[in-house]
Every structure is written in C-alpha cells, then in structure tokens.
Amino acid sequence: MPALDLRKIWRMGLKELRSLARDPVLVLLILYTFTFAIHAVAHGVRTELRDVAVAVVDEDRSALSRRIAGAFLPPYFQPPRMMDARQADAEMDAGRITFALRIPPGFEADLLAGRVPQAQLLVDATAMSVAGAGTRQAAAILRDETAAFLGRGAAAGAPAIAASVRASFNPNLESAWFVAVMQVVNNVTILAVILSGAAVIRERERGTIEHLMTLPLRPAEVMLAKIWANGLVIVAAAVLSLELVVRGSLGVGLAGSSAFFALGAAVYLFAACALGVMLSTVATTMPQFGLLAIPVFVVMNLLSGGVTPLEAMPPLLADAMRLSPSTHFTTFAKATLFRGAGLEAVWPELAAMAAAGAIFFAAALARFRKTMAAQR
Template sequence: MFSRLWPVMRKEFIHIRRDPRTLVVMFIAPLMQLILLGYAATTDVRDVPLAVFDQDRTSASRDLVEAFVASGQFAVAHYTGSDRELAALIDGGRARAGLIIPPGYAADVQGRRGAQVVFVLDGSDPSIAGSSLSAARLIGQAKSVSIQTERRGATAPLLEVRTRVWYNPDMASAVFMIPGLIGLVLQLQATLLTSSAIVRERERGTIEQLIITPIRSFELILGKILPYALVALLITLEVLILGTFWFGVPIKGDVGLLLAISCLFLLSTLSIGLLISTVANTQQEAFLLTFLTLLPSVFLSGFIYPVAAMPAALQFISGIIPLTYYLIVVRGIVIKGVDASTLLPQIGALALFGAILIVAATARFRKRLD
C-alpha cells in the first residue's frame, strides 16, 4: 500500500516546494493568530478616558476626582465647562465616561445631608462599559465609607454615585457587534472579490485580451473595482436592514452619511485587494493573502477587543488599519447618531489611507503581463 501511496505524496510535496510563497503564508498565519490573540485578546481596560464637569471646584470635589484616578480604572482626559461639552466629548469617542459634580457638593458632604454625583458612561462598547460601571460604583461606596469614617456619628451614606448608561442602556452585545460586522464584511468581501477577479483573469489567460485593447491602466483598474464597490454597498444595506429588523439594532444616525463614508473605506479595501492581485499568482494564494490581511483587522481594530486594553505597540499598529477608523464611524452613526462634524478625524484618516493605497496599487499594477 505504501509503495502506491508514496508516489502521490511525493508529487504533492513537489507542488508544495514549487510554491514557497503559499507555504510561507500558511506558516505565518498561525503565528500571527497566536501573537495577536496572546496580546490583544483581553477586555481588562485601564485608564478609561474620563471627562469631568466639576461645578463645585473645592478640595472635596478634587478629592473625589483623585479617587477615580487613583483606582487605575480611569484617567482624566478633559475638564469641561458644561454638560453639552461633556456630551460632545463622549459622542466623539474622546471620552468614554463623564463625572458630573454638582455645585454645593462639599457643603452637602460636610453638612451630613449626603451628596449626589452623576457618572455618565458610553455603553456602546459593553466590555468597557461593564467594568467601568462596576468600578465607578465601588469607588463611590469606598469614598462614602471614607467620609463616614472621617465624620464620626454619620450613619447614612454621605456620597451616592448615580450612574447613567448612554446609547446602549442594556449594554447588549448585539448593539455593539452588528455595526462592527458591517466593516468586517465590507473589508473581507471587497478585498477578496477584487484580488480574486484579477488573478482569475490571469489564470484563464484572458488578461491578454484586456492588454491589447486601447484602454488605459487606470481605466482598467476602475472598470475592475467599481462593480465590486457597488456590490459592497448593497451588502452594507443588507447588513443594516437585517441588523435592524432581525436583531433589533436601531439606526440613530444618517444612513446617507454612513454610505458616503463607506465609499471612502471601500477605496482602501479595494486597493488592498488590487495590491494582493499584483502579488498572488493563483486564486488560492489570493485567498490566503486576504486572510492574512484580515487577521490584524479583526483583532487590532477594536472589532472584538478594546484597543485601549492592548499594549502600546499593538495600539500603534491599530492606528494604521483603516478598519479601526471605520468602526468608530459606523458605531458612532448607528449607535450614537453623531453627525459628520464629530467624525472629521476618522473621515480624514480614511481619505488619507484611500489615497495612499490607491496610488500604491496603481503603481504596482501595470497593463502588461508579469
């Protein structure tokens, strides 16, 4: 039996040896999975950006803020002058929580009447919101006990932290995951379809027919990627409709704005597919390379695990992944209902990535045979 089996096995080993690039990709993918999961797969978030609206401005109110910072769970990112400013910071993602200290806080505590502060939380990411909510309540309880100890004779709690969860009060995971799936599906479909389409032309030998036509290289690229861009936009609408009516995720923002920014994101993902097509020789190799580019996007973009919980090196890599910015956009529009002015940094980043990648893809792709 082995004498008949060995020739077949030997033939396959020869094929593997003749395609070293595919072999390298096959071995690199598990290593990337191990490294990314090892470092990125954590929901233990520290130093959550906190916006503080201190209307009391006394030593007692500063002590309360210091108690939040000393816990290690929060870091003061902004001091605000109004409720509206605090809400704008949370809408834009520059703060994930807000602490509102009312005027007369110190007098209420010292007069033994008890003080109340408001802790506002961005519930769009349940993994961050859950731990932050528990931490805020524990900090409030600990601070209340500390004040009671200092003022002997007080029996009632002297500090109450009232918590409010915005955007996703129930902290349902579907509200967080469904919008993120739009970005992930867009990247996978656009990249894979574009890379496979051009490689398929090369495999079938029909690329020569395109080369002998008077069409320019740039026109050939546009003709190849625009149909898949339209298909990807239809997929976006499909996921939005299914998420709304099947999973009950409401769309609070402007769908037209979301589709417009999706076009910017598609410029990046389609360009990545075009770049892959200039490297891959077969559709199998194109699929493996697409999967290899998808891994960092899944684990480092904030799709599953919060970027704030990752090591600094992985946070830097996350900053050069277009999906990172698109997830902020799609979750901001769908969950929070923010407008374009709030998303200007993300829109600018997506436009920059799209321009760089399309230029790089056009430079590598030539209207000629390899």
C-alpha cells in the same frame, strides 16, 4: 498625461458586475455574510451575564444558606444545582458549570455570633466574558442576603450619596447590539479584499487579462472599474443588512443614518479594494491569494479597535494600527451608528481613510502595471 476616460471606467465596471452576477459562489458568499452570519454571531456571542450555570455546595443547610441559594435567579443564572464538593469539582472540570458556591458548616451560626464567616466561590475563568461579571454578581448576592437576614437592609446602611448609571445607547446593555454592528463593519473589510482581489485573479485564470491589454484601456481605468463595481455591491449589501437584519430582525436601535454610513463605507472601500487589488498582483492563483489575504484582514479586524480598544494595546502596536484604514472605519462606524455623530465629528476619520486609499491605490497601480506588462 491624458485624463482618465470615465466612460471606459463605467463600462468596465458594468462588465465586472455582470461577471460577479455569473459567479454563484461569490453571490452566495455576499448574501450569507450580510444576513445569516450577522444574525448568528449577534445571538451566539454574548458578553453579558445570562443563563449561567451555577452549583451550590450547601454544607450548612441553614435558613441563610437556602436563602442565598435561592437568590441565584434568572435571567443572570440558571436555577442552582445542589451538589456536594466532589460533584461540583467534576462538573466544573467537565465545563458544565461556571460557578460553584461552597457554604461551609456553621456559616449562619458564625454570622449570628458576630463573627465573619467565609464562603468559597469557585469560578471557571476560561469563560472570560462572564467570569468577572458573575463574580461581582455572586458577591453582591452574598452581601445583600446576609444583610437582609440580619435585618440590616439597604435603608439601614444606605450611603449618603448613591450613584445612578444610565446608558444613553443600548440601555439594556445587550451585547447583540454591539456585536451585530461590528460584524457588519468586519464583513465589509473581508468582502472588499476578497471580491476586488478575486476580480483580478479571475481575469488571470480565465485568460481574459490578455483581452484587456488589446483594448484601449489604461491600468488605472481597469483598476478603478473593479474598485467601483465591487465597492458598490458591498455598500449596497451593508446598508441593506443594517436596515433589514440589524434594525429589522435584531431590533437594534441605531442612532445614526444608514445613508451617512454608506458615504463613509464608500471612502473606506476605495482603500480596502485597492488593498485587495494590490494583494492579487502578488499572488498568482486563488489559493495563494486566500492564504495571503486571510492574515491581512484578520489582523485588520482584530486590531481595529472593535474588539480591543486601542488604549489597551501596547503603544507601538496602537500607533501602527492608527495607520490602518480599518481602524478609522471602525471609529467612524461607532460614532455614526451608535452616537449619531455628524460630519463635523468624523471628518478626520474620512480624511485618514481617503489618504490610506490614495497610498494603497498608488502602490496597487504600480504593481498592476507590472503585472499587465509581464503578460505582453
């Protein structure tokens, strides 16, 4: 079997880059995906408790109830809105408040009499990202304020051992740090599948695939040219996004090297672009390819471990997703960028991505040969 001609692969790749540069829609998609999309999602998707709307139904109207209401402070909560129970129900039904604290009559008197009064906290659990944290924070406010009111501060009942938690990465636990990096990782997958697949569909729709068959080119050389050209564009865009948007604009303190991340991204893109080419040999038009590709990269992104840990998935599903290169790329990206891990820690992920790439490339090449043969 003759060896692949690297000069032909290089020249075909340059042709792919020129073709991509002449497609303004795809160029704008790349620019948008790695700039505004990351910035908007990082600031728009928050999982920590911040500026949450809360209502207080004060039926006790005592010094203690006013003290509790005044303890709901920024940045966790908005200034509490004082209203009656009917108004609180209506506001919560309309989605304008997330928490409603009802302090019943005689709350302070029962506390001073040595009884255990109860307050009711209504939670809009559809706000999943803040419901749990807000409930814990509200419970802490009730506990601390009643203890302080009775003169039993922290010193009076301090435990013998106190836990002190320090976050080594992202010390302020800003969700934008995590969301921005994961958005870059997810966008690499999306663009890899779209650009590589669109490159093949574009050849077929424009009729240029017949011209390729008249050239002394082997299907493997055509595929490798499309993979390296589109992969190079995505790696460059991802690295620039990490430096200019994630580090620069968002101020995320990444512990790892962008150059090492680019190495892992190149290995992953070999697999993802090969997958895109394989899907393009199944579809015959861009609309068909889009309908086929969307569920593929949506599943790859949602179940890669970036949104939901693999440990939280059913065992069978978790084992199946460990066969996906996106799962290993997510693990690689988090270890490299968040913890500054080196090659000794992430080489299994690189090996798994390379193995998946070889399998996808072999399958895509078999399909691509059939496609080119059918055009003869």
